[in-house]
Every structure is written in structure tokens, then in C-alpha cells.
Amino acid sequence: MTTPVPMLDIDGLDAWYGAAQVLFGLSLKVETGEAVALVGRNGAGKSTTMKALIGLISRRAHRLTLRGADISALPTHVIARLGIGYVPEDRRIFSDLTVLENLDLGRRRRAPGNTITDWSLEAVFDLFPHLAELRHRPGGQMSGGEQQMLAVARALVGNPALLLLDEPSEGVAPIVVEQMTLALTRLKASGLSLLVSEQNAQFCAAICDRAYTIEQGAVHWHGPMAALAQGGRSRPAFGPPG
Amino acid sequence: MSFESLLFQAVNGLASASGLFLVAAGLSIIFGVTRIVNMAHGSFYMLGLYLAVTLAPLLGETVGGALGFWGGIVAAALVTAGLGALVEVVLLRRIYAAPELYQLLATFALLLIINDAALYFWGPEDILGPRAPGLSGSVEFLGRHLPQYDIFLALIGPIVLIGLHIVLTGTRFGRLVRAATQDREMVAALGINEAVLFTAVFALGTGIAGLGGALQMAREPANLALDLSVLGDAFVVVVVGGMGSLRGAYLAALLVAEVKALCTALGVVEVAGITFNMSRLTLVAEFLVMAVVLVIRPHGLFGRPQPAAARRGEAEAPLVPLGPRGRLVALAVLAFFAGIPLFSAFASYAPVLALDMVIAALFAASLHLLMGPGGLASFGHAAYFGLGAYGTACAATVLGLPTPLALVIGIATASAGAVLFGWFCVRLEGVYFAMLTLAFAQIVWSIAYQWEEVTGGSNGLFGVWPDPPFDSANGLYLAALAVTLAGLVLIRRLVFAPFGLALRAARDSRLRAEASGIAVEKVRWLAFALAGTLCGAAGGLFAFAKGSISPEAISVGRSIDGLVMVLLGGVNSLTGPLLGAGGLTLLQDMVMRESAYWRALLGLIILAAVLLFPAGLAGGLRRRRAP
Numbered sequence: 010m011t012t013p014v015p016m017l018d019i020d021g022l023d024a025w026y027g028a029a030q031v032l033f034g035l036s037l038k039v040e041t042g043e044a045v046a047l048v049g050r051n052g053a054g055k056s057t058t059m060k061a062l063i064g065l066i067s068r069r070a071h072r073l074t075l076r077g078a079d080i081s082a083l084p085t086h087v088i089a090r091l092g093i094g095y096v097p098e099d100r101r102i103f104s105d106l107t108v109l110e111n112l113d114l115g116r117r118r119r120a121p122g123n124t125i126t127d128w129s130l131e132a133v134f135d136l137f138p139h140l141a142e143l144r145h146r147p148g149g150q151m152s153g154g155e156q157q158m159l160a161v162a163r164a165l166v167g168n169p170a171l172l173l174l175d176e177p178s179e180g181v182a183p184i185v186v187e188q189m190t191l192a193l194t195r196l197k198a199s200g201l202s203l204l205v206s207e208q209n210a211q212f213c214a215a216i217c218d219r220a221y222t223i224e225q226g227a228v229h230w231h232g233p234m235a236a237l238a239q240g241g242r243s244r245p246a247f248g249p250p251g
Numbered sequence: 252m253s254f255e256s257l258l259f260q261a262v263n264g265l266a267s268a269s270g271l272f273l274v275a276a277g278l279s280i281i282f283g284v285t286r287i288v289n290m291a292h293g294s295f296y297m298l299g300l301y302l303a304v305t306l307a308p309l310l311g312e313t314v315g316g317a318l319g320f321w322g323g324i325v326a327a328a329l330v331t332a333g334l335g336a337l338v339e340v341v342l343l344r345r346i347y348a349a350p351e352l353y354q355l356l357a358t359f360a361l362l363l364i365i366n367d368a369a370l371y372f373w374g375p376e377d378i379l380g381p382r383a384p385g386l387s388g389s390v391e392f393l394g395r396h397l398p399q400y401d402i403f404l405a406l407i408g409p410i411v412l413i414g415l416h417i418v419l420t421g422t423r424f425g426r427l428v429r430a431a432t433q434d435r436e437m438v439a440a441l442g443i444n445e446a447v448l449f450t451a452v453f454a455l456g457t458g459i460a461g462l463g464g465a466l467q468m469a470r471e472p473a474n475l476a477l478d479l480s481v482l483g484d485a486f487v488v489v490v491v492g493g494m495g496s497l498r499g500a501y502l503a504a505l506l507v508a509e510v511k512a513l514c515t516a517l518g519v520v521e522v523a524g525i526t527f528n529m530s531r532l533t534l535v536a537e538f539l540v541m542a543v544v545l546v547i548r549p550h551g552l553f554g555r556p557q558p559a560a561a562r563r564g565e566a567e568a569p570l571v572p573l574g575p576r577g578r579l580v581a582l583a584v585l586a587f588f589a590g591i592p593l594f595s596a597f598a599s600y601a602p603v604l605a606l607d608m609v610i611a612a613l614f615a616a617s618l619h620l621l622m623g624p625g626g627l628a629s630f631g632h633a634a635y636f637g638l639g640a641y642g643t644a645c646a647a648t649v650l651g652l653p654t655p656l657a658l659v660i661g662i663a664t665a666s667a668g669a670v671l672f673g674w675f676c677v678r679l680e681g682v683y684f685a686m687l688t689l690a691f692a693q694i695v696w697s698i699a700y701q702w703e704e705v706t707g708g709s710n711g712l713f714g715v716w717p718d719p720p721f722d723s724a725n726g727l728y729l730a731a732l733a734v735t736l737a738g739l740v741l742i743r744r745l746v747f748a749p750f751g752l753a754l755r756a757a758r759d760s761r762l763r764a765e766a767s768g769i770a771v772e773k774v775r776w777l778a779f780a781l782a783g784t785l786c787g788a789a790g791g792l793f794a795f796a797k798g799s800i801s802p803e804a805i806s807v808g809r810s811i812d813g814l815v816m817v818l819l820g821g822v823n824s825l826t827g828p829l830l831g832a833g834g835l836t837l838l839q840d841m842v843m844r845e846s847a848y849w850r851a852l853l854g855l856i857i858l859a860a861v862l863l864f865p866a867g868l869a870g871g872l873r874r875r876r877a878p
């Protein structure tokens with residue numbers, strides 16, 4: 010089943026906010042079609058990893074490839090075009106633009122070599138039916154959960170091969186978390202690769218195959234999701250083992 | 252005054268409002284997307300007008316008058332847009348990551364260079380354009396003749412407003428502009444090439460400004476002073492309307508232009524036995540409109556609090572008091588400057604040059620109090636220099652007061668001005684602060700220029716000579732040295748006093764400073780007043796040093812000189828501005844006075860400084876770089 014080239018291959022990633030280094034030699038892999046959880050405390054470096062991958066902060070790596078192509082020195086928009094969809098932590102919906110306008114900006118043809126579902130507007134409205142009712146609502150007048158759905162939808166219409174989801178269950182109602190779990194399960198089934206940063210262990214366990222825990226900007230442990238879920242009950246907030 | 256004349260002026264005001272709106276709209280759109288306040292925006296307006304008066308007759312010869320006129324306007328706007336795109340690619344792209352202040356300075360350098368380029372290509376004389384074919388007549392309305400072209404211009408503003416609205420809401424480009432105005436990073440993360448978007452936006456904004464300029468062809472001659480006067484007006488409009496709001500910009504342009512028109516229409520009025528010429532009050536009226544709006548709505552009519560600046564400079568290392576060695580060096584430098592009169596026997600120019608340097612040092616140090624510890628870059632410090640100079644000059648000549656008392660009057664004038672203007676300015680931060688300070692400085696300059704009875708108009712005041720014992724080069728120099736030294740010591744004491752700590756705390760984190768009980772606006776207001784007061788002393792000394800004062804000496808160029816001095820020397824130290832003041836004064840004295848194109852030369856120096864050290868001179872040398 011596994012393809013020879015991983016979807017995402019990170020080795021020795023360093024990243025900076027201004028002059029302050031926040032990632033120290035982080036390494037991880039996402040295989041094609043796999044869902045990987047990135048877990049850790051606040052400030053451990055989960056969001057930073059996402060931002061470094063999409064090129065929003067200065068970074069350096071021994072190896073940083075997307076389907077074998079080096080993306081370590083590319084500008085953000087080129088990385089996005091190569092097939093990374095980014096759903097940021099605070100959603101970053103364009104609040105002056107309506108749902109349709111937000112989606113319109115995200116639309117992009119499939120990158121070459123991407124054979125999974127082609128996401129049309131109808132397809133994302135099928136995934137999040139509630140969004141279809143809000144299509145003319147400005148982003149700024151939506152609830153947190155609705156914005157979260159829109160952020161995922163906006164990334165999907167760009168037809169990514171890999172979706173980066175930064176804390177998709179944070180600050181939204183339990184019912185939305187449930188819907189999001191279902192949606193992500195469907196996305197995974199469609200063949201999309203996922204990298205999900207989360208603090209909610211149940212949410213991760215429902216979707217992800219493997220997990221990495223990060224601490225102070227580096228990978229601390231990695232293994233099957235099941236192993237983490239078991240250990241997670243005895244270790245609050247995915248802290249260091251024993 | 253009759254209803255008809257009021258109507259006449261109202262139409263005139265609408266026509267002016269259109270011009271103002273076109274400039275302000277471009278400024279606002281460019282700022283929204285790129286977060287750069289384009290100080291050269293008025294220059295593109297000016298270029299549009301110059302290009303139109305050149306292209307329209309040229310085209311007219313080949314395709315006929317009417318087509319030539321309108322074709323010339325369109326061509327001028329397009330060429331301006333092209334130049335804008337070129338500037339974005341060559342210059343702005345290199346400074347998007349630089350601190351705000353450097354961006355402002357770089358675009359100001361561009362203003363200087365464009366002004367000298369216009370001087371080179373078109374010469375210093377005003378150039379009149381052709382009249383508008385088919386619109387050169389007038390329409391009779393209620394017994395008055397309204398110029399057709401004014402009516403046409405009055406319609407252009409709303410047409411462009413609606414056109415821009417359609418582009419912004421109905422096209423993908425427009426949606427991109429609106430999205431990028433809110434969150435550039437997210438736009439890039441959706442796979443959109445920011446670089447192309449930025450170039451397009453800059454071309455659009457400058458093109459609209461160029462169109463605004465070109466359309467004035469039939470109303471006013473092209474001249475080299477337009478860039479700054481238009482920029483000042485556009486800043487007022489944008490601040491009043493709210494940055495980023497096109498509706499706000501139009502409404503503000505209308506408000507400013509109509510209030511001015513109303514003042515002109517009222518003419519001479521008599522209030523409580525005092526006759527006033529209201530038409531002289533147009534500038535004050537502009538100021539009053541802005542003041543009222545800012546008090547009620549600090550972010551302008553339709554403005555919203557803006558997201559924080561794209562990037563602040565790196566965190567600054569705390570200032571350190573002088574150690575024993577530093578004190579020794581300071582004393583040695585002081586001894587050297589105090590000893591300069593000894594050289595005057597064989598180098599008679601020495602005290603004259605040293606006097607310039609000492610005055611510049613006080614000027615730069617007073618600006619630095621705001622910029623460095625205060626973190627507020629004023630682009631209008633010349634206002635207080637001018638108030639001090641004119642106050643002193645009036646006291647010495649008109650009132651005939653003795654020299655020290657005249658200087659005190661000058662300082663008090665500057666102080667009063669700083670207290671008044673500062674009250675408004677400290678409500679704003681960052682580029683808003685810069686724009687408002689510049690607008691106030693333009694107002695002071697215009698008052699000096701227009702209030703002939705008191706200020707002598709464009710000629711200024713002459714015969715401002717000090718009494719004995721200050722009437723010799725050495726005497727005045729030593730007195731100036733003493734005043735400057737007192738000012739510098741005061742600044743140093745203040746910066747390390749609790750007041751200075753509060754000021755620096757407010758700079759580094761406004762929220763945290765407020766949460767620890769610091770009244771940020773009050774502290775800043777006091778700093779603004781102090782900086783203005785000390786600057787007034789420099790201005791007063793300047794008036795005595797030159798024996799005269801004219802509007803030219805207090806123009807925006809003076810403000811920029813101050814900024815360049817502080818930046819060249821380094822914002823991050825108290826000695827930096829002094830070194831910068833000395834260096835720039837020497838440079839101006841030796842090199843720039845020799846060239847007719849000194850503005851472009853200064854512009855190139857600023858650009859070199861900004862491009863070579865995009866994180867700041869001091870920062871660039873010190874900072875450990877991430878790859």
C-alpha cells in the first residue's frame with residue numbers, strides 16, 4: 010500500500026519567530042493517505058511547525074519535501090500551489106468577504122500528480138451542508154464553528170494533496186467537533202493526507218493513524234495513535250512519560 | 252454673500268473634492284494591501300499633471316484637439332501607473348519587511364527624487380495645459396456661470412468611487428485586494444502570488460493619483476510644489492475618512508473641500524465688531540474639521556482600528572547611562588566645541604559651521620526624544636522649529652524685545668503649538684501619527700506662507716539680529732552651545748527618570764504599560780510637548796543665526812532632515828542623533844549646497860541607508876541573523 014515517496018518528509022527542521030528560534034531539529038513523516046496527529050502542550054511548537062511548512066516563518070531543514078519535491082526555500086504561494094492546504098489555528102477567515110467569496114479565493118486546479126477528489130463548490134457544500142445556507146453571509150458574522158468549517162472548505166477547494174489542520178476542535182461547540190470528526194474521516198477516506206495538531210486526544214484518536222508528541226520545538230515521541238491514546242490517560246496533556 | 256455665490260463655491264468645492272478623493276483613494280488602497288504609506292503619492296499626482304500637459308498637445312497635433320486632450324489624460328494616467336509598477340518592483344519589494352519608519356523614509360526619498368526628476372525634465376516654471384475642448388464654456392445656473400469643466404470634475408469623484416466599488420466587489424482582483432487588506436499571509440497560503448498582487452495594487456493606486464493630476468490640466472498649471480501640498484491634503488482626507496475606507500475618503504474629501512469653499516464664499520465677515528477675512532481661514536478650517544472628527548472618532552469617519560504594523564523593528568536594547576569613560580569622552584567633545592571660537596582667528600568659518608551643527612544637534616535630539624524613547628516617528632517636527640523661529644523673529648523685530656527674552660517667547664510659542672497639536676497626535680500611533688504630524692506641519696508652513704502681515708509671507712522676516720553680546724559669530728555660538736547643552740542634559744535626565752521609563756514602557760508594550768497604571772497618552776503628550784519646546788529653542792537660535800526666517804526653512808524638508816539625522820546616527824542611543832546631526836550638517840554644507848539637485852542627492856542617501864540596513868543602522872550592525 011505504501012508509496013515509495015512519502016507525502017511529507019521533514020528532517021531536522023529549525024524555525025524562527027524573528028530572532029527567536031522555536032523549532033529545533035524537528036523530524037516527522039506523513040505517508041500518502043495517512044492521517045498524522047501532532048500533539049503537545051500550548052507553546053510546544055505545533056502551530057509553528059504548520060507555519061514553517063507553509064512558509065510563513067523563516068525556517069531551515071536538512072530535508073523538507075512534499076512528494077519528493079524540496080519546499081524548504083519556496084515562497085508560501087508556491088508551496089500552496091504544490092498541494093498543501095492550510096487551515097490555521099485562528100481560522101483567519103476574511104471577515105469582509107462572504108462565504109462564497111472566501112471560497113472563490115481558495116479555488117485552484119489540482120496540482121499535477123494529485124489524483125484524489127476534485128473539490129467543487131457542490132462537493133464542499135455536501136461535506137458541510139450548513140455552509141450552503143450561509144453562502145452570502147460575511148465571514149465576520151459567523152460563529153466559531155461555522156468559520157472552522159469555512160476554513161476547511163476554503164482549503165479543500167484549492168484541491169490540496171496534504172491538509173494541515175491546526176487545532177480544528179479548539180474553541181468550537183461539541184456538536185461542531187462531532188461534525189468535524191465526521192468530515193475529516195470522509196476526507197481521509199477520499200485519499201487526502203492529513204497532518205492535525207490537537208490537544209483533544211479523543212478527536213485525534215478518531216481520525217489519526219499515528220501521532221507525534223512535540224515538546225520545546227522537537228519531536229519527543231512518536232508511534233501508533235493507539236499507543237498514545239492508552240498512555241494519554243495516565244499522562245495529562247501528553248506530558249513526558251514517567 | 253448670496254445663495255448664488257454659495258452655490259457657485261459649492262460646485263467648485265465638489266470639483267476639488269474629486270481631485271482630493273482620487274489621491275486619497277489610491278493612498279488608502281495601497282496602504283490597505285501593502286501596509287506602506289506612500290509618501291510619494293502626491294508625486295504621482297504631480298507626474299500625472301506634468302505628463303498630461305506634455306502629452307495632450309503632442310497627441311493633439313496628430314489626432315486633433317479633443318482626442319488629444321482626453322487621450323493625453325488617459326495616457327498620462329497609464330504612464331503614471333506604469334511608473335508606479337516600476338517603483339514597486341525596483342524599490343518597494345525590498346522594503347516590505349523593513350520597519351515602518353524606514354518604509355516611510357524610503358518613499359519620502361522617492362518623493363525627493365521624483366521632484367528633482369520633474370525639475371530636470373520640465374524645468375522650474377509652471378506649465379499651463381490646454382483647455383478642455385467642448386467643456387471650456389460655462390453653464391448658466393441661477394444667474395451664475397458655472398464652468399462646465401468644474402461640473403465635469405465634480406462628477407468624476409462619484410464615478411471613480413462607484414467604479415472602484417464595482418471592481419472591489421465584483422471582480423476576483425477586487426476580492427483579492429479586500430482579502431489581502433485583511434490578511435496578506437492567508438492570501439499567500441491560498442496559493443496567490445502576493446508579488447503580482449502588490450505590483451497591480453500599486454499600479455492601480457498610482458494610476459488613480461495620476462488620473463487625478465491629469466484631470467486638473469484645464470484648471471491649474473503643473474508646478475513642483477504640488478507633490479507636497481497634495482500629499483498633505485490627502486493625509487488629512489485619509490485620517491478624517493478612515494484609512495482603508497473609500498466611502499470615508501470621498502466623504503472626507505467632500506467635507507474638507509466644501510468647508511474650504513464655504514470659507515472662500517463667506518469672504519470678509521464681521522463678528523462682534525472684528526472683521527475677518529474668512530477666505531484666509533481655509534487652512535485653519537481644514538485643521539478644525541480634522542480636529543473635530545478625530546476627537547469624536549479617533550480612527551476617522553469610517554475607519555476601524557487597524558491591525559498592528561506589519562513589523563516593528565527588533566526589540567531595542569535598553570539605554571545605558573554613560574560610564575566613566577563615556578563621561579570623559581563627552582567632556583572632551585564639549586571642551587572641543589567650547590574651544591571652537593579660538594580657531595576663529597584663522598578659520599573664520601569655524602564658529603558659523605559649528606553653530607549650524609549645534610542647532611542641528613538640539614533639533615535632532617528633541618526629535619529623538621519622541622522617536623527613540625517614545626517610539627513615535629514625527630514627520631512634522633519642522634512645525635515646532637518653525638514656531639520657535641517665527642516666535643523669536645517676531646518678538647525680536649516687531650516687538651523689539653531683547654535677545655534672551657525673544658528666544659523665550661519663541662520657545663513658548665513652540666511649546667504652545669506642541670501642546671495643542673500633541674493633544675491630537677498622541678491619540679494615534681505608527682503611520683497615523685506620522686501622517687497627522689506631517690499634516691500639522693503643513694498647516695504651520697501654510698500659515699507662515701499666507702499670513703503676510705505677521706510672517707512676511709513667502710519672503711519671511713528679515714533683520715533678526717541678536718543684541719550684544721550675542722551679535723558676534725563667537726558670542727552667538729557660545730550662547731547656542733549653552734542652550735543646546737542645557738537641552739541635551741535635560742533630555743538625558745528625563746530619559747532615565749521615571750517619566751522616561753514610562754515613555755519607554757509605553758513604546759515597548761502599550762497594553763502592559765497601561766495595565767501597570769501608566770497613563771500612556773498623558774506621558775506621550777508630555778513628551779510631545781517637551782520635544783516641541785526644545786525644538787522651538789533650536790528654531791529660535793536658527794532665526795538669530797541666519798538673521799532671517801522664511802517658510803522654506805521650516806518646510807517638510809526640515810522634518811525629514813531631522814529623521815535622517817536620527818536614523819543615520821541610530822535611533823537606539825542618545826548619542827546617535829548628535830552624530831547624525833553633525834554628519835548631515837557637514838554633508839549638506841560641503842556637498843549638497845553645490846548641487847541644484849540636492850533633493851535627489853538626499854533622497855539617494857536615504858535610499859542607500861534604508862536598502863543597505865533594512866533593519867536599521869544600529870540593528871544591522873549588531874543583530875545576529877537567522878538564516
